[in-house]
Amino acid sequence: MSNGEFLLPANLMEAYLAHKEDIDAAVHRVLDSGWYIGGAEVTAFEEEFAAFLGVPDAVGAASGTDALELAMRTLDIGPGDIVATVSHTAVATVAAIELTGAVPVFVDIDPVTFTMCPECLQKTLEEDTENAIKAVIPVHLYGHPADMPAICELAAAHGAAVIEDCAQAHGAAIGDTKTGAWGAIGTFSFYPTKNLGALGDGGAIATTQPALAQKAKLLREYGWEERYISAVPGMNTRLDPIQAAILRVRLAGLSADNGLRRDIASAYTKAFAGTSLCLPTEADQAYHVYHQYVIRCDRRDELRGFLKEQNIGSLIHYPCPVHLQPAYAQRIPLPPGGLPNTEKVCQDILSLPIYPEMGTANTDRVIDAVRLWLAG
């Protein structure tokens, strides 16, 4: 087996080169238009993205973190409110809650799908006798949808809104309903490594309720109803038109790219079936878009080191749950039994390389290397 060039876990340059001509043309279209904030490209992307998701409205924002904050502010969540989410996520989910002045509480995850455990959410909601939990934010981590039918039912019974953190799940679905179309609002990041990635920062919210979209549009630009007149206190979080134009190119290929990710995932799953590795699974009705292919392995660090020797990069998403990070430790309420699944999985998870342009030769390289390690 050849060691070859270093294989990155995700390769942004290849993603650009795969669509270079169209992306360059899109960027020049914006440069030549003389319109550098908002405008036709942003509106066109919002419409195309909403159509892709099957919702009436999408509203661009400057990042996925901003999209989360914007979603909460749109739903009037702020100081004095509690928001239930998971600790096994990108820190942005929790940071955004605190940016609104609300307080996060953590719910444990299901160790198989790595997403919010509905039974744990139920306990958290039952303990909230004062009804202070105003929203629930499940995260569709790694591209696998959280159990939205159960989570939406529990939240509705408690009178809490559901905001889906879809930063890692563009195009994922349960049955015919895409992630982002289940809750009151779905939030997206277009950070370059995401399944739908810009070439810089970007984000959006999606909603099935046009009134919420209208309110979000007001809030994202200083609360302006008319220029220079703020009707409500707002933010500045605008999707850049150059990024919107690039995203329109990438959106046209998103379903095909997700298909390529699924092909790589299925090759890995076939190759590693029956080994000691714990492989990702897909819940009934779930359409996984494999933002990451995450295995569990009790000698994870050894495997990671071996892959590195073979010139293969891998990552850990995430090595430390949010509630144990210095900025948050001891500060955020935990459920009575703690977060045992959250604390366990971070010790043995490993994300193998996966990106649409990876190709069969690189997929085989990873498979051969992992098999070699397993045989050793």
Ligand SMILES: Cc1ncc(COP(=O)(O)O)c(C=O)c1O
């Ligand atoms: C689950 C999750 N939520 C939120 C974010 C925040 O997105 P951004 O980096 O665009 O602010 C990310 C991206 O890192 C993410 O993975």
